[in-house]
Amino acid sequence: MSASHVCSGLGSEKLPGSENSPAPKERTGAAASATVSPETTTAATPGAKLEPAKHPTESAARTQPGPAHARAPLASPPPQPLARPPVAPSAPAPAQAPEAGQHVPVLLETFLAEVSPVRGLWLDATLGGGGYTRALLDAGAEAVIALDRDPEAIAQAQTWAQAYGARLRLHEARFSRLDEFAPRPLAGVVLDLGVSSMQLDAPERGFSFLRDGPLDMRMDKEGPSAADLVNTLPEDALADLLFHYGEERAARRIARAIVKARAKAPIRRTGELATLIAACLPPRRKGDIHPATRSFQALRIAVNAELTELAQALTAAERALAPGGILGVIAFHSLEDRIVKRFFKRASAAINPLDAPAAAHRSSPKPCAPRFEILTKRPLLPSAKEIARNPRARSAKLRLARRTAAPAQGIDPALLGLPLSALDTLSALPQSLRAKRGQR
Numbered sequence: 050m051s052a053s054h055v056c057s058g059l060g061s062e063k064l065p066g067s068e069n070s071p072a073p074k075e076r077t078g079a080a081a082s083a084t085v086s087p088e089t090t091t092a093a094t095p096g097a098k099l100e101p102a103k104h105p106t107e108s109a110a111r112t113q114p115g116p117a118h119a120r121a122p123l124a125s126p127p128p129q130p131l132a133r134p135p136v137a138p139s140a141p142a143p144a145q146a147p148e149a150g151q152h153v154p155v156l157l158e159t160f161l162a163e164v165s166p167v168r169g170l171w172l173d174a175t176l177g178g179g180g181y182t183r184a185l186l187d188a189g190a191e192a193v194i195a196l197d198r199d200p201e202a203i204a205q206a207q208t209w210a211q212a213y214g215a216r217l218r219l220h221e222a223r224f225s226r227l228d229e230f231a232p233r234p235l236a237g238v239v240l241d242l243g244v245s246s247m248q249l250d251a252p253e254r255g256f257s258f259l260r261d262g263p264l265d266m267r268m269d270k271e272g273p274s275a276a277d278l279v280n281t282l283p284e285d286a287l288a289d290l291l292f293h294y295g296e297e298r299a300a301r302r303i304a305r306a307i308v309k310a311r312a313k314a315p316i317r318r319t320g321e322l323a324t325l326i327a328a329c330l331p332p333r334r335k336g337d338i339h340p341a342t343r344s345f346q347a348l349r350i351a352v353n354a355e356l357t358e359l360a361q362a363l364t365a366a367e368r369a370l371a372p373g374g375i376l377g378v379i380a381f382h383s384l385e386d387r388i389v390k391r392f393f394k395r396a397s398a399a400i401n402p403l404d405a406p407a408a409a410h411r412s413s414p415k416p417c418a419p420r421f422e423i424l425t426k427r428p429l430l431p432s433a434k435e436i437a438r439n440p441r442a443r444s445a446k447l448r449l450a451r452r453t454a455a456p457a458q459g460i461d462p463a464l465l466g467l468p469l470s471a472l473d474t475l476s477a478l479p480q481s482l483r484a485k486r487g488q489r
């Protein structure tokens with residue numbers, strides 16, 4: 050499997066194999082995208098339908114060895130026969146660092162070992178290069194529903210999707226709505242967050258501070274771009290955004306420099322912005338991340354509303370998972386991981402998450418059944434070997450939880466650690482751009 054996987058996150062662009070590598074030799078996604086229209090829903094075999102509902106929590110863990118959580122008995126009907134027998138997982142293990150534009154899935158082998166044996170209907174909320182989707186199908190998933198908001202990811206998957214026929218369904222969609230794509234309760238949901246190598250390494254997508262291109266950063270190519278934000282947000286709002294989404298300590302200085310520069314001419318290119326940011330910061334010492342790393346992360350998060358997407362996806366997964374179903378999330382920076390960690394903690398607690406602030410002041414908080422059981426007390430990290438093979442893995446953290454039979458509750462986003470003040474700064478966009486965002 051040659052699916053390449055990318056990851057986002059602070060510092061993700063500084064090591065060999067990423068932004069310091071030569072420009073990509075070849076990309077296939079852009080050419081394929083012309084064949085797929087927005088909101089495409091594609092069965093790998095045209096007209097094919099998924100098998101009628103089977104209980105997705107079926108688990109051959111009863112008969113096979115595996116990780117402790119996979120072996121625990123589930124409150125579910127007996128396993129149904131699979132459409133085709135499982136084969137060994139095919140986690141990619143390239144001998145050398147991946148080429149630019151090639152996405153090497155992060156923590157895939159670790160993930161498969163934890164969720165093995167793979168059975169039932171899974172949803173991969175972040176298709177990207179298809180590494181996770183294919184591995185789940187190859188490991189024995191009855192079927193996989195794969196989402197991506199990037200039309201190029203969906204188009205690129207057309208080159209290999211046919212091999213899986215009706216076992217694979219592709220949807221161009223945001224994962225905040227993932228429950229709408231589940232025809233029945235799911236055996237598992239996986240979110241491999243951030244951007245793919247295909248996105249990061251393509252200068253024309255505007256995610257990269259090392260490859261000059263238009264200042265875009267829109268995963269789904271809709272709504273306000275990074276250039277819109279940089280050229281229209283008031284200085285204070287820009288500084289808040291850089292601080293909250295990039296944890297950039299020089300946020301005010303950088304915002305001031307941006308406002309000064311754009312008064313002369315709009316900032317349109319990634320290279321231009323990266324140079325401007327570098328000039329605001331002390332010279333880099335050996336081993337330091339690129340000075341633009343944090344600001345680019347902040348802009349990308351804001352442009353794609355990544356943190357609200359994540360918070361909504363977690364509650365959507367809670368609604369979509371069957372009792373015993375597994376939720377796995379791979380995060381690449383602390384803002385993402387904090388949201389996942391807090392969600393798991395709240396959702397596995399025996400109090401009503403919507404009631405939690407009030408409950409803190411009551412002597413007897415309202416009890417409520419936990420909706421998840423945490424399977425990873427501490428996040429699982431990539432091995433030194435994986436990081437050597439794929440430097441973009443180095444900031445990755447995998448957390449897993451198992452759905453209980455308790456009814457879904459949802460959660461107040463304020464309890465998840467979303468930097469709400471930064472979200473408010475987007476209301477500082479001019480009306481015309483706010484309308485653009487609302488249409489998405």
Ligand SMILES: C[S@@+](CC[C@H](N)C(=O)[O-])C[C@H]1O[C@@H](n2cnc3c(N)ncnc32)[C@H](O)[C@@H]1O
Pocket residue numbers: 052053054055056057152153154155174175176177178179180181182196197198199202222223224225241242243244245246268358359
């Ligand atoms: C790190 S890549 C996934 C790589 C993939 N797991 C693989 O093995 O190749 C993240 C993907 O998630 C997609 N994505 C990010 N945010 C999304 C969202 N809110 N809804 C749907 N897709 C999203 C990106 O477009 C990107 O293709």
